[in-house]
Amino acid sequence: MELTTSTIPGFVWAHHVPSDKGPSERLPANVTIDELLRLEGFLWLHLGLSDTRVPALLEKLPGLSPEAIHALTSRDPHAILSVSRDTVCGTLVDFQRGFDEMTSEIGWLHFAVTDRMIVTTRLHPLRSVDRARAVIEKSNKISTPLDVLATLVIEFQRTVMALVLEINEELNTIEDFVYEHAERDERHRLAPARRTIVKLHRHLRTELALLRRAGALDDDDMPDGFDDVARRLTDRIETVERDVFSLQERARLLHEDIDSRASSETNRHLYILSLFTAFLMPPTLVTGFFGRNTGNLPFSEGVAGTLNAGLLIALSIGLAWYALKRARIL
Numbered sequence: 187m188e189l190t191t192s193t194i195p196g197f198v199w200a201h202h203v204p205s206d207k208g209p210s211e212r213l214p215a216n217v218t219i220d221e222l223l224r225l226e227g228f229l230w231l232h233l234g235l236s237d238t239r240v241p242a243l244l245e246k247l248p249g250l251s252p253e254a255i256h257a258l259t260s261r262d263p264h265a266i267l268s269v270s271r272d273t274v275c276g277t278l279v280d281f282q283r284g285f286d287e288m289t290s291e292i293g294w295l296h297f298a299v300t301d302r303m304i305v306t307t308r309l310h311p312l313r314s315v316d317r318a319r320a321v322i323e324k325s326n327k328i329s330t331p332l333d334v335l336a337t338l339v340i341e342f343q344r345t346v347m348a349l350v351l352e353i354n355e356e357l358n359t360i361e362d363f364v365y366e367h368a369e370r371d372e373r374h375r376l377a378p379a380r381r382t383i384v385k386l387h388r389h390l391r392t393e394l395a396l397l398r399r400a401g402a403l404d405d406d407d408m409p410d411g412f413d414d415v416a417r418r419l420t421d422r423i424e425t426v427e428r429d430v431f432s433l434q435e436r437a438r439l440l441h442e443d444i445d446s447r448a449s450s451e452t453n454r455h456l457y458i459l460s461l462f463t464a465f466l467m468p469p470t471l472v473t474g475f476f477g478r479n480t481g482n483l484p485f486s487e488g489v490a491g492t493l494n495a496g497l498l499i500a501l502s503i504g505l506a507w508y509a510l511k512r513a514r515i516l
Contacts, residue, residue, distance in 0.1 A: 196237035254298035267396035304331035468502030
């Protein structure tokens with residue numbers, strides 16, 4: 187099988203949606219950039235940032251402002267959203283995808299939307315992008331580049347919901363071990379889940395704030411139809427943000443419970459150790475006294491000296507027990 191090499195730097199795929207709102211068409215890998223730009227309708231061009239020639243290619247695409255090119259090539263690990271009359275661009279959080287499995291590692295999707303195309307770039311394969319591509323290939327409802335952006339955010343929301351269910355099951359398993367096996371310390375299993383939840387919640391709050399701010403712009407400062415898209419996406423991000431926040435609170439309370447149980451177990455061990463110390467201290471004083479190499483030691487004469495010293499040790503233990511009992515330590 188012969189592999190086809192693309193002439194477009196960083197080419198991952200390209201989809202063409204005709205102007206008659208027909209089904210989208212995935213273009214072959216050997217398509218040229220000139221052929222793409224001559225097509226009617228609009229394009230979705232997806233590129234990989236691992237190719238260092240991508241910035242030069244983006245500068246040749248019509249309609250991309252310097253701000254959009256910067257958003258598409260940025261390596262900053264935080265969400266960005268910039269809206270103007272002709273362009274919507276920025277960076278959205280997503281989850282990386284391995285070759286044969288889905289991961290919970292945070293990834294970044296860079297995008298720029300004009301009236302004739304949407305360009306997306308990424309450094310690592312992403313979950314939501316692949317799912318959005320599958321949706322667009324089957325749907326006839328995608329009519330503008332903004333619809334592609336909305337589909338990307340919707341599929342990200344669904345990805346987050348699936349991850350929330352996975353983490354929820356993991357927390358259920360940890361809780362079962364915590365409450366049924368008191369001797370087990372599950373903090374090592376809880377830490378990765380809490381780290382993922384905290385990072386995700388932080389990025390979701392940022393995206394939500396950016397969408398709210400963009401939706402509050404005047405109509406003259408945003409592309410046609412963006413107001414409705416921003417409102418719908420804000421509602422979806424708010425829903426998933428609340429779910430993630432609830433999961434974060436549950437993980438925090440579970441961590442506090444595990445810490446409390448660990449502290450109680452440590453205190454119980456210290457209590458037992460302190461009791462042993464209290465019981466053994468008087469016998470230690472007795473044996474230390476009789477172990478001196480001095481003259482006229484009690485019980486040094488006669489055959490019952492060792493027995494008498496042993497009885498004295500037992501008596502000291504009894505006195506220690508009585509003193510602890512009177513003090514209500516036992």
